[in-house]
Amino acid sequence: MTLRTDDELDKALSALAAAEGTSRQEIVRRAVLERYERSRHSARVQQSSERLMDRWSDVLHRLGSV
Template sequence: MTLRTDDELERALSALAEAEGTSRQEIVRRAVLERYERSGHVARVEESSRRLAEKWGDVLHRLGDA
């Protein structure tokens, strides 16, 4: 895989790699995996919220009117 970068990304990658004592490739790898995990988490939270709103929506609405 080829990753095209600009000057800003080059500086950021170099700074992070040096600060963490790892390769620039590892920085990119971690960033992609973190983003992937976070997107799955967001989907799970949204689904859970939807189910809870369906189950407890009437109670929440009454509490809001109190």
């Protein structure tokens, strides 16, 4: 895979790689995996919230009506 970067990204990748003592490729790899995990977590939270809202909607409605 070829990754095209602009000057800003190139500078950031180099700085992070130097600071962490790793390769630029590893910095990109970690960033992609972290983003993937965050998106999966957000989806799970959303699904859980929807389930709980369905389950407890009557109680939440009554609490809001008081």
